[in-house]
Amino acid sequence: MTAPLLSPELAAWLHDHAEELDATPALAEQVVPQLAAAGLFAIGVPQDQGGSGGTVVDAIDAIAAVAEHSVTSAFVFWGQRTFIEYILQSPNAALRDKWLAPLMRGEYAGATGLSNAMKFLSGIESLQITATAVDDGWRLDGSLAWITNLRKAGFIAAAAVNQADGGPPAIVAFTSEAAGVVRSGDLDLIALRGSNTAAVKLNGVAIDAADLIHANAREYLPPVRPAFLGMQCGLSIGLARASLRAAQTLAGNLRGPLTERIEALRATLENTVDELKAGVADGRFKTAAAPMFKLRIALADIVQQAVQLELQASGGKAYLQGGDQHFARRWRESAFIPIVTPSLTQLQMELQKHAA
Ligand SMILES: Cc1cc2nc3c(=O)[nH]c(=O)nc-3n(C[C@H](O)[C@H](O)[C@H](O)COP(=O)(O)OP(=O)(O)OC[C@H]3O[C@@H](n4cnc5c(N)ncnc54)[C@H](O)[C@@H]3O)c2cc1C
Structure with missing residues (x-):
């Protein structure tokens, strides 16, 4: 399967509303239906499961x-x-x-609160939610500080x-309708304000075996991590490409050190x-997690260089309110x-541990 291009309708919607999506929560409820209508959540989901086929690599391309x-x-x-990958x-x-099916159709939103788990596995943080066994399942108590x-x-x-x-840490699912699930208001972010990012408290939320994604987080997470991290790298890839394209346009046909840096960074x-x-x-x-961590760090570094090049190609007008809003x-x-x-910070600590 070749990388799917966005439909012209979706590309136009994203382009026209990018500022509003970043700066306000006004369109937050529309994002999932817009992406679902373009079939994006089915990418990389096997066809025999109702998806459009392909692999996680196609999903990385689509996120980018x-x-x-x-x-x-x-x-x-x-x-x-x-x-979706967790349940696959x-x-x-x-x-x-x-x-x-409801997730691929965008009828429901899927959220991943696993930062805490990733940090727990690296020994940085304790788990913030406790599951207490009851007759027919578990009772969940705790909170997640950030979830999009x-x-x-x-x-x-x-x-x-x-x-x-004292059993192993487990990965579970809970829904917004369950009694005891309390979503905070949207967090007061400096950007990404249309992302429905909030905190959530769980007060005696009842779940049972049907809600168990995996009984052992230590077994389940390492093989899921390449998809988790790979798709997340789609953010860096898309953003760097956009900044480098803008930088190239702004630099025009002038040859010189700036153009050379743009071209070199694009190749990297x-x-x-x-x-x-x-x-x-x-x-x-x-x-082998370490090589992937290094790629995630390299891509983050490329993003920072790319926005710098866009800024330098634009010059003072990038600094004006009402000027180049995209920058x-x-x-x-x-x-x-x-x-x-x-x-x-977490990755660098992990790499240091690997090296030792
Ligand atoms: C817009 C937004 C949306 C988000 N959405 C989600 C989501 O959907 N799901 C989710 O799970 N999370 C989400 N998060 C959480 C996000 O992933 C956090 O930013 C992440 O967990 C980083 O944690 P941190 O703030 O502790 O920073 P870190 O980068 O972990 O650390 C920051 C600081 O803590 C110090 N530190 C860290 N570890 C150690 C250590 N072992 N020893 C000593 N010092 C240490 C560092 O030196 C540094 O000063 C979101 C965050 C944002 C901003």
Whole structure:
């Protein structure tokens, strides 16, 4: 399957609303239906499961294509598609049968609250949710400080939970309708404000075996991580491509050091993308995390250089209010790249541990 291009309608919608999606929550409820209508959530989902086929690599391409227009929308896409990946890779067929189709159709939002779990596995943080065994399942108590795609119209979210009886940490799903699930208001973000990002509290939320994504987070997460991280790299890839394209246009046909830097960075970007996609496709990152972490760090670095080149190609007019709004938005969007889980700080610590 070749990389799917966005439909002209979706590309126009993203382009026209990119500023509003970043700066206000006004369009937050529209993002999932817009992406679903273009069939994007079915990419990389096997055809025998109702998807459009292809692999996670195709989903990376699609997320990158959306990020070229709007990182807010691309991050929502990542949340939805990553949740879909969780249930595709879950042994719980009933959960998959129940949720896959509504999620691909965008009737429900899928959210991934697994930053806490990723940090827990790296020994940085304890799990924030406790599951206490009751007669017919578990009772969940705790909170998640940050979670995106908590659509007000309804969501299902994944979280890692600590078992009160000492069993292994598990990955579970809970829905917005469950009694005891309390979504905060949207967080007061400096950008990505249309992403339905909020905190969530779980007060005695009842779940049972049907809601279990996996009984053991330590077994489940390492093989899922290449899809999680690879699709997340789609944000960096799309944003860097957009900034480099803008820089090239602004630099025009003038030859000189700036143009050379733009061309060199574009080549580095595309080589890095090829390396990432090859490693996701052949499965090598499932057992070798360090090379993938290095690629995520390299892509984040390329994004920072790309927005710098766009700024330098634009000059003073990039600094004017009402001037080049796309630059100012991309500058804010780019500030998200180093801190999205696993953040560069976390990755650098992991690499240091690997090296030792
Ligand atoms: C817009 C937005 C949307 C988000 N959406 C989601 C979501 O959908 N799901 C989700 O799960 N999360 C989400 N997050 C959370 C996000 O992924 C966090 O930014 C991430 O967890 C980074 O954690 P942190 O703030 O602790 O920063 P980190 O980068 O982990 O660390 C920051 C600071 O803590 C220090 N530090 C970290 N670890 C250690 C250590 N071991 N020892 C000493 N010092 C340490 C560092 O030195 C640094 O100063 C979102 C965040 C944002 C901004």
